[in-house]
Amino acid sequence: MTLLQTTVSDACCAPTSSREPLGASEADSLAHTLKAIADPTRLRLVSIIAASTEGEVCVCDLTDPVGLSQPTVSHHLKVLVDAGILSREKRGTWAYYSLVPGGLSSLATQVAGV
Amino acid sequence: MTLLQTTVSDACCAPTSSREPLGASEADSLAHTLKAIADPTRLRLVSIIAASTEGEVCVCDLTDPVGLSQPTVSHHLKVLVDAGILSREKRGTWAYYSLVPGGLSSLATQVAGV
DNA sequence: CATAGACATTGACAACCGTCGATGTCTGCT
DNA sequence: AGCAGACATCGACGGTTGTCAATGTCTATG
Numbered sequence: 001m002t003l004l005q006t007t008v009s010d011a012c013c014a015p016t017s018s019r020e021p022l023g024a025s026e027a028d029s030l031a032h033t034l035k036a037i038a039d040p041t042r043l044r045l046v047s048i049i050a051a052s053t054e055g056e057v058c059v060c061d062l063t064d065p066v067g068l069s070q071p072t073v074s075h076h077l078k079v080l081v082d083a084g085i086l087s088r089e090k091r092g093t094w095a096y097y098s099l100v101p102g103g104l105s106s107l108a109t110q111v112a113g114v
Numbered sequence: 115m116t117l118l119q120t121t122v123s124d125a126c127c128a129p130t131s132s133r134e135p136l137g138a139s140e141a142d143s144l145a146h147t148l149k150a151i152a153d154p155t156r157l158r159l160v161s162i163i164a165a166s167t168e169g170e171v172c173v174c175d176l177t178d179p180v181g182l183s184q185p186t187v188s189h190h191l192k193v194l195v196d197a198g199i200l201s202r203e204k205r206g207t208w209a210y211y212s213l214v215p216g217g218l219s220s221l222a223t224q225v226a227g228v
Numbered sequence: 229c230a231t232a233g234a235c236a237t238t239g240a241c242a243a244c245c246g247t248c249g250a251t252g253t254c255t256g257c258t
Numbered sequence: 259a260g261c262a263g264a265c266a267t268c269g270a271c272g273g274t275t276g277t278c279a280a281t282g283t284c285t286a287t288g
Contacts, residue, residue, distance in 0.1 A: 018165060018166070018167045019165045020165065021158060021161040021162045021164070021165040021179075022157055022158050022161035024154065024158070027154040027155075027157040027158045027161070028154045030154075030157055031151075031152055031153050031154040031156075031157055034148060034151060034152035034157075035149075035152040035153075035245095037145075037148060037225070037228075038145055038148035038149040038152035039145050039149075039245090039246080040138065040141040040142045040144075040145040041141075041246085043136055043141040043144055043145055043148075043228060044135060044136050044138070044141045046228055047135040047136035047141070047228050048135045050135070050228060051132060051133045051134065051135040052132070053132045058264085058265090059264070059265060059266095060263095060264065060265085065135075068246090068247075068248090069247075069248060069249080070264085070265070070266095071247085071248070071249080071250095071265090071266075071267080071268095072246070072247055072248070074265065074266055074267085075246080075247085075266090075267090076246085078266085078267095090254095090265090092255065092256075092264090093254080093255050093256065093263065093264050093265080094264065094265085095264075095265060095266090104225060104226055104228060105226050107225055107226075108222040108223070108225040108226035109222070111151070111218060111221055111222040111225060112218055112219050112222035114151075114157060114160055114161050114164060114218060149275095153275090153276080155276085172234085172235090173234075173235060173236095174233095174234065174235085182276095182277075182278090183277075183278060183279085184234085184235070184236095185235090185236075185237080185238095185277085185278070185279080185280095186276070186277055186278070188235065188236055188237085189236090189237095189276080189277085190276085192236085204235090204284095206234090206285065206286075207233065207234045207235080207284080207285050207286065208234065208235085209234075209235060209236090
């Protein structure tokens, strides 16, 4: 999905930069992931899941803490899953959401390295 | 609209969380900063400045690499300054933008710690 | 003083986003 | 089979955002 294009634009002549800045496609990809957590509700959802002792929380236990409707919470969770931050596992009637291991730290590393 | 519900919902019986999740105001604040860099153009601007040998770049040298108009670039730079990621110094006719020391790494730490 | 250049600000517009109610889909139970 | 509960999806609506052209502000220079 994400094409890691590390094209050397012009490494020959102009040493105006000490290293290569982000390319357009890399910036698009990183921005897409950052947008996923750049929302107060989604930050809280991730935080609640991360703080849970079981490591996973079902939707019914997430609507109350954030004070939003169930469809809205489901929407936010879908955004987080699509961004590779959360993963979803359905067991019976319930859907359990948990953190993707290393997802947040990988994102943090990318932010620090921009 | 936002009722700061930091009340312990049921701390008596169900130890469902190992630590306290993000409060509403903390989530708002962090989301605001994350929104600032959750944009491909702003990520590239920050990256260009970070990659520059001088550590600072004026607006006129930023419009071409991102391919946007000067007002748009100025707008993005203002967002980044307001978020505490960039700082602005005006010398003569030019405005030089540079990274706030520790700004990005502090943000990265907060992301990893959510 | 007048002019030109660098940058910021304003106003407008289309696209996107967060939210909700209504509805659909699946699972487990009686 | 029928029903109830948990969750996802859809359609709609207001608010936000990224972008530009036009304009304003300041600085240096002739």
